[in-house]
Amino acid sequence: xxxxxxxVLAVGAAVSVAALSACxxxxxxxxxxxxxxxxxxPKTQVASRPGSTPAESAAVxxxxxxxxxxxxxxxxxxxxxxxxxxxxxxxxxxxxxxxLKVTTTFSTGVLHGHEGxxxxxxxxMYVVTPYPNLLYAIDLTKPxxxxxxxxxxxxxxxxxxxxxxxIINRGAVYADGKIIYNTLxxxxxxxxxxTGKEVWRVRVGDINIGETITGAPLVVKGKVxxxxxxxxxxxxxxxxxxxxxxxxxxxxxxxxxPDADVLIGPEFKPFxxxxxxxxxxxxxxxxxxxxxxxxxxxxxxxxDPETNTLFYSTANPGVWNPDLRPGDNKxxxxxxxxxxxxGHAKWAYQFVxxxxxxxxxxxxxVLVDMPFNGQQRxxxxxxxxxxxxxxxxxxxxxxxxxxxxxPTNWATRVDTKTGxxxxxxxxxxxxxxxxxxxxxxxxxxxxxxxxAFSLRTGLLYIPAHNVCMDYEGVEAxxxxxTPYLGASVKMFPGPGGYRGExxxxxxxxxxxxxxxxxxxxxxxxxLATAGDVVFYGTMDGWFRAIDAHTCxxxxxxxxxxxxxxxxxxxxxxxxxxYIAVYSGIGxxxxxxxxxxxxxxxxYTALGVAGAVPDIKQKTGMGGMLYVFSL
Amino acid sequence: xxxxxxxxxxxxxxxxxxxSLGTELAVLALPVVLFALLVSGSAPxxxxxxxxxxxxxxxxxxxxxxxxxxMPFSNERQQGFENRIASLIAHDLGVPVQYTWWPERRGFVRxxxxxxxxxxxxxxxxxxxxxxxxxxxxRSTYVFVTRADRHxxxxxxxxxxxxHLRIGIHMMGDDYAxxxxxxxxxxxxxxxxxxxxxIYGDYSQPDPPARxxxxxxxxxxxxxxxWGPLAGYFAKRSPVRLALTPVTPASRxxxxxxxxxxxxxxxTMRAVLDTELARRRADIRRILEDYGVPLVESSQR
Numbered sequence: 001x002x003x004x005x006x007x008v009l010a011v012g013a014a015v016s017v018a019a020l021s022a023c024x025x026x027x028x029x030x031x032x033x034x035x036x037x038x039x040x041x042p043k044t045q046v047a048s049r050p051g052s053t054p055a056e057s058a059a060v061x062x063x064x065x066x067x068x069x070x071x072x073x074x075x076x077x078x079x080x081x082x083x084x085x086x087x088x089x090x091x092x093x094x095x096x097x098x099x100l101k102v103t104t105t106f107s108t109g110v111l112h113g114h115e116g117x118x119x120x121x122x123x124x125m126y127v128v129t130p131y132p133n134l135l136y137a138i139d140l141t142k143p144x145x146x147x148x149x150x151x152x153x154x155x156x157x158x159x160x161x162x163x164x165x166x167i168i169n170r171g172a173v174y175a176d177g178k179i180i181y182n183t184l185x186x187x188x189x190x191x192x193x194x195t196g197k198e199v200w201r202v203r204v205g206d207i208n209i210g211e212t213i214t215g216a217p218l219v220v221k222g223k224v225x226x227x228x229x230x231x232x233x234x235x236x237x238x239x240x241x242x243x244x245x246x247x248x249x250x251x252x253x254x255x256x257x258p259d260a261d262v263l264i265g266p267e268f269k270p271f272x273x274x275x276x277x278x279x280x281x282x283x284x285x286x287x288x289x290x291x292x293x294x295x296x297x298x299x300x301x302x303x304d305p306e307t308n309t310l311f312y313s314t315a316n317p318g319v320w321n322p323d324l325r326p327g328d329n330k331x332x333x334x335x336x337x338x339x340x341x342x343g344h345a346k347w348a349y350q351f352v353x354x355x356x357x358x359x360x361x362x363x364x365x366v367l368v369d370m371p372f373n374g375q376q377r378x379x380x381x382x383x384x385x386x387x388x389x390x391x392x393x394x395x396x397x398x399x400x401x402x403x404x405x406x407p408t409n410w411a412t413r414v415d416t417k418t419g420x421x422x423x424x425x426x427x428x429x430x431x432x433x434x435x436x437x438x439x440x441x442x443x444x445x446x447x448x449x450x451x452a453f454s455l456r457t458g459l460l461y462i463p464a465h466n467v468c469m470d471y472e473g474v475e476a477x478x479x480x481x482t483p484y485l486g487a488s489v490k491m492f493p494g495p496g497g498y499r500g501e502x503x504x505x506x507x508x509x510x511x512x513x514x515x516x517x518x519x520x521x522x523x524x525x526x527l528a529t530a531g532d533v534v535f536y537g538t539m540d541g542w543f544r545a546i547d548a549h550t551c552x553x554x555x556x557x558x559x560x561x562x563x564x565x566x567x568x569x570x571x572x573x574x575x576x577x578y579i580a581v582y583s584g585i586g587x588x589x590x591x592x593x594x595x596x597x598x599x600x601x602x603y604t605a606l607g608v609a610g611a612v613p614d615i616k617q618k619t620g621m622g623g624m625l626y627v628f629s630l
Numbered sequence: 631x632x633x634x635x636x637x638x639x640x641x642x643x644x645x646x647x648x649x650s651l652g653t654e655l656a657v658l659a660l661p662v663v664l665f666a667l668l669v670s671g672s673a674p675x676x677x678x679x680x681x682x683x684x685x686x687x688x689x690x691x692x693x694x695x696x697x698x699x700x701m702p703f704s705n706e707r708q709q710g711f712e713n714r715i716a717s718l719i720a721h722d723l724g725v726p727v728q729y730t731w732w733p734e735r736r737g738f739v740r741x742x743x744x745x746x747x748x749x750x751x752x753x754x755x756x757x758x759x760x761x762x763x764x765x766x767x768x769r770s771t772y773v774f775v776t777r778a779d780r781h782x783x784x785x786x787x788x789x790x791x792x793x794h795l796r797i798g799i800h801m802m803g804d805d806y807a808x809x810x811x812x813x814x815x816x817x818x819x820x821x822x823x824x825x826x827x828x829i830y831g832d833y834s835q836p837d838p839p840a841r842x843x844x845x846x847x848x849x850x851x852x853x854x855x856x857w858g859p860l861a862g863y864f865a866k867r868s869p870v871r872l873a874l875t876p877v878t879p880a881s882r883x884x885x886x887x888x889x890x891x892x893x894x895x896x897x898t899m900r901a902v903l904d905t906e907l908a909r910r911r912a913d914i915r916r917i918l919e920d921y922g923v924p925l926v927e928s929s930q931r
Contacts, residue, residue, distance in 0.1 A: 208834040234801060234828035286821050292801060292828060319801045319826060321808050323816040431813045476755035476886065477807055480734045480829050480839050481703040482800065482857040483755040483886040486807030596744065 072571025074120045075174040077216040078450060079568070081303040082367040085452035086528045087569035091577035092630060093531030097545045097554045099630050103578065104144045106625040108136070113564055113586015114623055115448065116171030116216060117525065119179065120570035120580075121193060124148065126174070127625055130586070131155065131167035131184040135191055141573045145627070149196035156185045156207060168214055168586060170300075170448070171566075175219035176244045182213035188226050188242060200247035204228070204240055211235050215362075218301040220310060220340045223250055227297025227312065237296035237314055237332075241343060251343035255295030255314045255331045256281045262331060263343045270347045271397035272419035275330075284327040294318035295332040299362025299448055304378070307395055309346060310338045311367065311380060316360040321431050328353040333361045335382060335390075337397060347397035349419060351384060356429045357410060358442035359385045364450040367394060370458055372508050381507045383451050383462045385444025386421075388414060391507045403510040405503050406445035406464050407494045410438055429471045431487060441469035441491045443589065443608055447523065450566055454528035457548045459513055461534045462503040463522035466494035467611040491611040499611065502526070502536055504551055514551035516544075520612060523587050525566025527579070535579060537563025539590055540618040543581055543626070559583035561622025562615070564590050576629050584623040585615075593619050689902065691728045692720040693749045695742035698731035701837045702863035702921045704752070706731060711859075711921045712752035715914055719906045733833060743891065749899050754891035761891030764903045767911075768918055770858035771876045771885040771926050772810060775846050778871040784853055785875045787814040792823060798842045798851035800829040810883045811855035825851050840864045846872060862922030874924060885926055 069075045071088050078085050092100065108114070112130040119126040125138040125145065135151040172181035178190040178199055186205030191198055204226055205211030210233025217226045223241040237255035242248065253263040262281045270276050277283070282290050295314040302311045317325060317332035333355055337346040351361045366381045380394035387408025391400045402414035410427040414420070429435050443465055451462045470490045477486040493499045500518035505511070524537035532548040539562040545555040565582030572578050585593045589608045593615045694716045696704040704710035708717070708729075720727040730748035732738055739760045742748050756766040776782040784791060797820070799811040815824055827845070831838025843864035845851045854861070855877065865872040877884040890907070892899045907914065918925060 206832075206834075208832050210828075210830055233830050234826075287824060287826075289824070289826055292826050319808060319812075321812055321816060324808070324812050324821045324824065326821060431808075431816065475759065476757040477802075478734075478755055478758055478760075479736070479802055480697065481700050481753070481860065482809075482829060482839065483758075483888070484802060484807065484810055485883060486802075596740070 070571075072120075072577075073122070074117070074568045074570050076119075076218060077117065077171050077173060077566075078300060078302065078364065078366075081218075081220075081305060082453075083300055083302040083364050083450065084366060084368070084455070084528075085450060085526060085566065085568075086455055086530075088455075088530045089569050089571060089577045090529060090531035092529065092533060092569070092579065094533060094547050094554060096630055097531070097533050100545065100555050100557070100579070100628045101630070102557070102626060103629045104627045106136075106138060106145060106627075108134070108582075108584070108623040108625065110134070110584075110623045111621040112584060112623060113168045113590055114582035114584030115168045115214075115564050115566075115587055116582070117566040117568050118580055118582075118625060119172055119174050120568070121174045121179075123573045124193070125570075125580070126172055126179050126193070128169050128172050128181050129623070130169050130584075133169055133181070133183045135172070135179060135181065135196075137179075137193075137196055151189075151191045151196045151198065153183050153187065153189050153198075153201065155183050155187070169216075170214060171216040173217050173219050173224075175224075176222075178244070180217055180219065180224055180244070182215065182217060182226055184212050184214065186211045186213045186228065188213070188217065188224060188247065190224075190244070190247060202242060202247040202249075204242075205230075205235075209233070209235065213298075215298045216300070218303060218310075219244055220303045221308075223340060225301050225310060225312075225340065227299075227301065229296050229298040234292040234294075234318055235296055236291060236293050236318075239297050239301075239312060239336075239338075239343070241340065253336075253338065253343045253345070254281070255297065255334070256285070256290040256293030258282050262345065263338070264345045267339070268345045268347065269397075270349065271399070272349065274353075274419055275334075275348050275350055280328070280330040284330040286325055286327065289319065289325050292318040293329070293332060295334070297362065300364040300450055302365050302367050302380075303340065304367050304394060307378070308339060308341070309394070310336075310340045311365040311394065312336055313351070313361045313363065313365060313382065315362050316355050316358050322354055322356040322428075323430055325354070329355065333359060335361070335365065335380075335392075335397075337394065349392070349397055349399065351382075351386060351390070352421070357438065359444060360442075361385055362448060363446065366451060366453050366460060368453055368455075368507075370508070372400065379507060381451075381453070381460050381505075383446055383460065383464075383505070385440070385446060386411070387440050387445040389460070389462070389505055389507070389510065390414070391510065401507075401510040405462060405505060405512060406466050406501065407439045407468070407496065408445065410440075429487075433471075435471040437468055438471065439468040439494050440465065441467045441608075441611065442489070443467055443491070443521070443611065447588065449523050449564065450525040452526040452528035452534065454532070454534070454548050456530060456532060457504070457528075458506070458508070459548070460505045460507055461526045461528055461536070461548075462505055463524060463526055463536055464501045464503050465521035465611075466496060466499055466501060467491050467521060467608075468494045491608055493611065500538070502534070502546065502551070504534075504548070514549075516546060516551050516553065520615065520618070521589055523562070523564040523589055524581075527567035527569060529569050531577075535567040535569075535581070537565070537567070537581060537583070539564070539585065539593075539612070539615060541583060541585075541622075543567070543583075543628075557626075557628070559622075559626055560624055561585045562590055562593060562619040572629075579628045581626055582624070583626055585619050585621060590615070592616065594621060689723055689725055689899075691725050692716060692723060693728050693730065693747070695730050695732065695738070695748035695751050697734040697738075699833065699837060700734060700839065702859055702923075703734075705837075711917050711923070714917050716750075716752055718910060718913060718917070719903070722906060722910070723902070735830065739891070743893055746893075749892060749896065750903065751891035753888045756887040756889040758891060762894045762896065762900060763889035763891050764900055764907055766887035766889045767907045767914055768923065769885060769887040769926050770924055771880055772855055773858050773861045773874045773876050773924055775843060775854040775856055775861045775865060776852065776873050776875075777846060777849070778873045780852070782853060783873070783875065785878045787811075787818060787820075787877070792818075792820055792853070795823060795852035796825050796850075797823045798825045798827055798845050798854040798856075800839065800842060800856065801826045802829055809855070811877075814883070843868065843872070858924040859918075859921065862924050866922040876924060876926065880926060
């Protein structure tokens with residue numbers, strides 16, 4: 001076997017997919033090697049594996065496909081624990097992807113933002129819709145796919161009004177014979193994957209205080225890991241672990257507050273001195289503000305079975321006006337490494353101290369093992385909202401490099417020796433002070449839409465934005481009968497004449513290898529496959545395939561609505577490779593496309609209208625699953 | 631691929647946006663159109679057509695958008711001063727009042743007035759951009775609320791006594807926006823004295839923003855800075871005598887003129903309301919005084 005370029009941590013199997021030092025050439029021989037390997041049972045098992053319960057109905061979930069995820073399946077949001085979004089399937093590859101055709105479509109009946117991705121378990125596909133959070137099971141053995149059942153969770157419609165509007169959902173996870181996901185009104189539900197019957201349902205958060213859940217759970221060692229949303233309503237962020245069998249709480253780790261609440265103990269060993277100390281979740285705030293501290297966990301969760309470590313990062317600090325909350329405001333905008341057994345923190349790294357831009361770092365943390373400066377290392381790659389891609393040694397929390405991947409001027413560099421970021425003081429916002437041309441804007445160089453990592457190229461494919469902002473004066477505002485003045489922020493396209501870019505990032509040399517510039521910001525996730533094809537969608541509905549080595553466009557198809565979902569690859573019951581993606585504009589920026597949303601409304605989509613004022617002309621609402629094959 | 635960028639840039643400069651930028655709330659900002667369709671079944675037929683009205687039919691119902699749980703402004707039992715004023719106007723017009731209840735939070739105007747399920751928001755700041763508005767019908771101010779038996783008599787954020795007091799303020803929870811008291815205190819280096827109360831509070835409880843006034847009565851804070859109408863109403867009902875002093879100097883930051891809000895372009899409704907407001911000026915003032923609203927003269931808007 002040739003030297004290992006990269007390894008992701010697969011579910012139930014340490015798939016040491018090798019691939020190839022000279023990967024950039026991507027020749028046919030290598031592809032054949034990968035093909036031969038695909039489908040071969042992995043020899044090594046990881047210590048833990050989800051879903052060891054045999055199927056209740058072998059017809060739906062063939063035995064043998066259950067204890068470990070097959071190469072053609074997609075059991076969890078990022079496909080594997082690493083969050084790689086890499087499929088080892090390669091029937092669809094650079095030489096034939098131009099022939100990709102729509103095989104089937106399915107309307108979810110919900111005209112709203114479709115973030116997230118479907119799952120494929122055995123011969124069934126599972127689709128979770130935006131609120132009201134229906135779960136569809138689609139039988140893939142029938143031509144065109146036939147609906148097997150629909151599960152409708154009891155959700156509080158009043159809650160939606162209180163939560164004020166969010167109705168997106170980022171998907172489900174399969175484990176223990178169950179499809180498990182979160183509802184907007186802050187419940188977690190587990191549904192029998194065969195029958196569609198609810199197994200358990202628990203209320204995780206309280207909608208009355210503004211808690212919602214939009215993120216997807218992950219199941220690790222018999223625990224369902226769930227994070228909350230709602231930082232803007234003063235919600236205090238946390239991650240909770242529920243027993244996969246019963247839904248009962250096992251542990252809960254807050255993002256702010258005393259160490260006892262954050263589950264920080266003697267085993268907590270941050271790499272940098274800046275993140276060490278006692279009760280920093282209280283001491284780095286003024287008075288009781290940590291109780292409104294934000295730091296919610298609404299993004300992606302990943303897991304390293306080898307070191308038994310969970311990884312996720314937290315949102316921005318709670319209340320606005322950074323001048324009001326002097327201090328670092330820990331643990332907002334922080335990457336946490338935790339032991340999934342008891343939730344205890346192993347290390348943490350705060351990306352941005354004392355946030356003044358809303359750089360909400362809930363982005364994915366992709367785990368890969370690959371050679372780094374001549375040494376095989378366990379990496380964690382975090383493409384940041386801040387405009388930097390951060391590469392860590394995930395065993396220690398040491399930052400190995402952090403470089404910019406989009407126009408970024410709020411900071412000049414990140415020092416890997418100290419972990420500190422050198423800010424540009426003129427770009428730090430203060431209430432009552434006009435600050436112009438801050439890049440990136442609060443939407444970040446990317447938002448929640450997840451990247452994909454190719455084991456064959458060793459590159460991370462990042463869906464990026466290029467949007468900047470001015471922070472201006474004040475305007476009359478009004479909540480709960482109470483008038484007040486709010487600052488006004490204006491977003492606009494960043495320099496360079498493009499608003500979106502698919503960036504192929506080399507995490508070792510910390511540089512862009514190739515890229516595709518797009519007119520609109522990219523709000524879809526990315527899929528990379530062993531066929532050396534990278535898939536992503538655009539906000540105006542184009543679904544594209546590019547060459548993983550050169551970024552050359554190989555294929556493009558216009559779906560009915562803007563794409564903000566994340567593509568997946570799977571092998572159908574007929575043995576063929578399929579690619580699936582949602583089409584349905586929405587999300588933060590995408591909401592500007594809705595007909596009832598005026599771009600003159602200052603609340604519209606929270607200010608991003610200035611970044612995409614043209615989107616109404618380019619797409620309309622939708623809610624479709626598209627499936628493609630050769 | 632990038633041809634639209636410059637155009638987008640101009641568009642951006644045109645649209646001034648108060649933002650609550652946000653994170654997951656970003657996503658939370660999605661309008662609840664779907665919710666309306668699926669749950670309430672009150673799908674707006676007319677989508678976003680504006681200025682579509684010509685020769686409107688005679689008013690059949692006064693359709694009011696209001697919060698079901700926010701005294702002294704409004705509640706589902708119609709006990710608030712907004713409810714009283716709405717009834718007064720409807721009576722004059724000889725029509726019934728019909729309410730669309732929605733928590734007054736981000737998305738309120740979009741999901742009620744803009745969704746055309748109602749036509750009037752009984753009060754908005756007179757310089758509010760989300761609605762068109764009538765002439766202002768009252769002006770109030772933020773006030774300091776203290777226990778009368780403490781004799782603190784705080785009138786200004788420059789009062790040195792504030793350096794040693796626990797100061798309760800509302801937090802709006804929007805990025806880029808907060809209570810004016812928050813910035814006044816931050817500017818004076820008094821952030822450490824702040825005891826925050828989310829304006830949203832716990833919506834399962836009655837009148838969530840009122841918790842800050844009760845906190846003064848129970849001595850869990852020394853002073854609250856709150857919007858006058860809220861403070862005035864709950865101070866009147868407090869078991870402990872409370873003292874209210876307007877924040878001075880009165881400025882654009884602390885005093886607001888309040889008007890009724892209608893949909894942009896709905897000049898018919900605006901005219902009806904303006905006529906009523908002029909005619910019922912004295913009655914409305916009496917209602918506001920009944921509710922303990924601290925009124926200030928409108929020297930400026």
